[in-house]
Amino acid sequence: MFPTPIEKTPRSWQLTYQSLLPVALIMWLLPLIAVAVFSVKPAVDFTQGNYWGLPSSFELFNNYGQVFFNSDMPRYMLNSVLITVPTVIGAVALSCLAGFALGIYKFKSNIWVFFMFVAGNFVPFQILMVPVRDLTLDMGLYNTKTGLVLFHIAFQTGFCTLFMRNFIRALPYELVEAARVEGIAEWKIFWYVVIPLMKPAIAALSVLIFTFIWNDYFWAVVLTQGPESQPVTAGITSFNAQFRAAYHLMSAGSIVAALPPVLMFFLMQKHFIAGLTLGAVK
Amino acid sequence: MTDAPAVPSTALPARGWYKRNEIAVTPWLFLAPAILFFAFYVIWPIYQSIAISFYDWDGLGEARYVGMANYVELMDDSAFEVSLWNNLKWLLLYLLAIPGGLFIALFLNQTVTGIRIYKSLFFFPFVLSQVVVGLVFSWFYLPNEGLLNGVLGLVGLGPVNVLGDPTMATYGIIAAGLWPQTAYCMILYLTGLNAVDPEQIEAGRLDGAKGWRMLWYIIIPQLRPATFIAFVVTIIGALRSFDLISIMTNGGPFGQTRVLSFYMFEKALSEYGFRMGYGAAIAVVLFLIMLVFIAYFLWSMWSEEKGR
Numbered sequence: 001m002f003p004t005p006i007e008k009t010p011r012s013w014q015l016t017y018q019s020l021l022p023v024a025l026i027m028w029l030l031p032l033i034a035v036a037v038f039s040v041k042p043a044v045d046f047t048q049g050n051y052w053g054l055p056s057s058f059e060l061f062n063n064y065g066q067v068f069f070n071s072d073m074p075r076y077m078l079n080s081v082l083i084t085v086p087t088v089i090g091a092v093a094l095s096c097l098a099g100f101a102l103g104i105y106k107f108k109s110n111i112w113v114f115f116m117f118v119a120g121n122f123v124p125f126q127i128l129m130v131p132v133r134d135l136t137l138d139m140g141l142y143n144t145k146t147g148l149v150l151f152h153i154a155f156q157t158g159f160c161t162l163f164m165r166n167f168i169r170a171l172p173y174e175l176v177e178a179a180r181v182e183g184i185a186e187w188k189i190f191w192y193v194v195i196p197l198m199k200p201a202i203a204a205l206s207v208l209i210f211t212f213i214w215n216d217y218f219w220a221v222v223l224t225q226g227p228e229s230q231p232v233t234a235g236i237t238s239f240n241a242q243f244r245a246a247y248h249l250m251s252a253g254s255i256v257a258a259l260p261p262v263l264m265f266f267l268m269q270k271h272f273i274a275g276l277t278l279g280a281v282k
Numbered sequence: 283m284t285d286a287p288a289v290p291s292t293a294l295p296a297r298g299w300y301k302r303n304e305i306a307v308t309p310w311l312f313l314a315p316a317i318l319f320f321a322f323y324v325i326w327p328i329y330q331s332i333a334i335s336f337y338d339w340d341g342l343g344e345a346r347y348v349g350m351a352n353y354v355e356l357m358d359d360s361a362f363e364v365s366l367w368n369n370l371k372w373l374l375l376y377l378l379a380i381p382g383g384l385f386i387a388l389f390l391n392q393t394v395t396g397i398r399i400y401k402s403l404f405f406f407p408f409v410l411s412q413v414v415v416g417l418v419f420s421w422f423y424l425p426n427e428g429l430l431n432g433v434l435g436l437v438g439l440g441p442v443n444v445l446g447d448p449t450m451a452t453y454g455i456i457a458a459g460l461w462p463q464t465a466y467c468m469i470l471y472l473t474g475l476n477a478v479d480p481e482q483i484e485a486g487r488l489d490g491a492k493g494w495r496m497l498w499y500i501i502i503p504q505l506r507p508a509t510f511i512a513f514v515v516t517i518i519g520a521l522r523s524f525d526l527i528s529i530m531t532n533g534g535p536f537g538q539t540r541v542l543s544f545y546m547f548e549k550a551l552s553e554y555g556f557r558m559g560y561g562a563a564i565a566v567v568l569f570l571i572m573l574v575f576i577a578y579f580l581w582s583m584w585s586e587e588k589g590r
Contacts (some may be wrong), residue, residue: 002475002483002501006392018394031422031461032407033430038421052311052432079485098316099307111587113313115580120324122518122576126546126565130334130558131327133551134341135488153324186308215411217525233413237529240417242355247421258414265409269402276466280508 007091039063039251046247063252071242072227073253076235080260083145083152083231084213090153090204091160095205096198098157100190104176115166121158125218128155133222145229148220152213160205163278167201168194204275207268211261231256328569335562339552345559352563361537362564365545367520368452369571372541375456376463380512384505386570388497390468391475401472408465409489415527418444419458445531448538455526455539463519467512474508475501510582517575521568542568 006014026033034052040063041055050056067073102114132151133142140148171194179189220234227235236257243249265272286359300307335352338344356362357376390401407415422429425443434440444454478501486500502509531539540548540562550561 001480002390002478002496003388003391006394017392018486021400024389025400028404029406029574030429031418032410034422035418046427050420051427094319097312105305105309107306107309108437110309111584113317115584116325117316117320118583119576119580120320122514122572122579123328124322124521124565124572125524126543126561127331127569128324128327129331129547129565130341130550130562131330132323135323135327136537138532145325150319151323154319157320158324161316166491192310211409215413217411217413217528219527222547233411234349236413236417247427250417250422254414254417258410260561261409261411265406266402273405273469277511278510280470280473280511281477 021116023098035251035254039255041238041248042074043246043248046245057060059248063248064256066249067252067256071234071239071253072235073239073256075227076230076239077107077234077256077260079145079227079229079232079235080214080233082223083148084210087152087156088209090149090157091209092202092205094157095152095160095164095188096195096202098161099168100194102107102161103168104166104172104173114161117158117161121162129222133136136223143224143226145224145230148223148229150230151179151219151223152216156209156212160209163205163275167198171197199269200274203268204278207272208275210264211272214261308415320490331565331569334559335566337559339558341556343557348559350562354376356563356567359449361540361545362542364538365540365564366541366567368539368541370567371452372456372459372520372523373517375453376459376516376523377513379460379463379467379516380509383463383469383512384461386464386468387475391472401469405465405469407462408469410462412459412462412525413529415458415462416455416526419454419461419526420530423454425465442466445446446535448535451531451539455523455530458530459519459523463516467514470508470512474505514579518572521572521575539545552564 009017017133024212035211036053040058040060041050042057042059042062045051045053045056098117136151141150143240159164165230175193175197176189179193184192215233216231217233220231222245224230224234227238230238236253239253240250328437334345336344336347338348338351349404359391386404390404410418421427425431425446427499428443431441434442442450445451451524461518482500482504484497486496491500521543522543524547527533527541527544528547533540533544546561546568548563549557
């Protein structure tokens with residue numbers, strides 16, 4: 001193991017390390033801790049200039065209650081859910097199919113189709129912006145959740161297919177060959193042989209895509225406006241305009257907006273990290 | 283999928299066309315939905331954007347063909363020049379996330395109690411949306427109320443108005459972007475360090491390799507796959523920077539924090555007028571920059587595929 005395991009180092013360094021850990025963590029998360037403290041402060045603390053001190057009273061329920069019952073925040077949150085969940089399902093489904101085709105079959109254009117997905121996934125959003133916005137307008141889907149979902153599915157399919165194809169490549173190919181010898185139809189091989197083995201990949205991708213889409217801001221601004229269909233990342237700016245300079249409420253709102261992916265990460269940590277680091281090890 | 287053979291016949295010679303060509307046709311049936319979606323929403327729009335960049339178009343009325351005029355105008359556009367320089371700053375400084383991530387990964391690669399929680403909490407900023415990161419940092423930087431100036435005040439420095447200062451603002455935003463990006467690189471390296479061959483380390487120790495030499499000659503070469511991914515995601519992240527700029531400064535002060543992706547958006551879709559053609563031209567420039575990297579990524583993936 002590198003660096004040298006702490007147990008094998010002098011006692012003095014062990015103690016230093018143990019005390020360094022929490023200090024480093026607090027420094028690393030300092031901006032976030034400040035916001036968390038802001039979000040439980042009463043408004044009066046800000047008018048009196050008590051920014052960094054302890055809250056003069058503990059207003060957790062008041063501040064977060066305001067966010068939940070006195071703003072458009074719940075609506076934005078619901079929009080985010082209604083945009084994120086269908087996108088996850090759609091992108092994972094499409095990429096399971098495409099990944100299977102590219103991972104199992106050997107045909108001439110295989111690598112080119114694969115590279116098309118990979119390259120498309122790296123493209124800057126801006127080169128798509130004008131045409132996609134136009135397309136969405138033409139289909140009458142501008143400012144709808146459907147319009148956003150359809151685009152997200154299409155774009156995420158690039159990354160998901162890359163992921164699925166590499167995962168399927170690593171599966172034992174003999175299983176497919178054995179099934180073929182048995183005379184099983186190809187779609188049945190997909191459904192009964194490959195899909196059950198892909199469960200970890202499906203879980204990992206779902207968590208990742210959930211986070212990516214929940215956190216999307218650019219497309220939300222380009223394809224939607226107003227609380228009927230905007231997700232929370234875009235909604236938070238109008239929320240902040242509503243509570244201008246009310247730092248306690250803006251902080252509470254931001255924390256609420258960030259919460260779902262954070263929960264997802266802590267609950268599904270294993271899958272999340274497995275997804276992000278696929279390919280980081282040979 | 284509904285590509286099941288219609289009737290599984292018992293007599294062999296009566297096999298249908300599908301059955302005979304099953305292996306050749308099936309992959310395309312499986313690929314069809316993904317390719318259709320992707321072509322419609324990603325591939326075709328790239329072509330369209332390039333085409334639009336030769337037109338003068340407000341998004342509603344008639345588009346007028348102007349040839350290279352948009353690109354010629356770019357040459358003299360000082361805002362474009364500023365954006366391009368800022369993109370370069372982003373690219374170079376964002377790469378600091380890679381050594382930064384490696385450093386934190388080395389720091390955390392221990393087995394003391396509670397280390398798993400430490401690792402998760404260090405990784406945590408990556409899960410936040412860039413919008414929230416932008417808000418958090420813009421409050422952190424606030425000239426009077428911000429924590430940064432609070433801390434600087436304790437050591438007798440400041441106050442500084444990071445985001446209000448045209449020369450400092452871009453660096454302030456990049457610092458905010460480095461926070462989640464470093465966390466991502468850290469997790470890649472933690473995974474990579476887990477897979478480092480312990481025997482090579484032992485062999486290195488026997489040969490007297492320690493500290494920096496061990497890191498440079500034995501550990502880093504084994505971390506190559508992690509470094510490659512860290513490099514890819516960092517470059518892409520740097521060129522995609524939009525959210526943070528939009529949230530933290532909205533391009534200001536005096537347009538000094540614009541990058542190509544933001545400037546394009548501003549030109550094409552903001553109150554300054556819907557100049558779709560000009561915006562598309564900026565997007566094409568950004569795309570061409572990205573294409574250099576995409577080509578390199580594909581090339582390294584391809585040589586790896588061949589090596590298998």
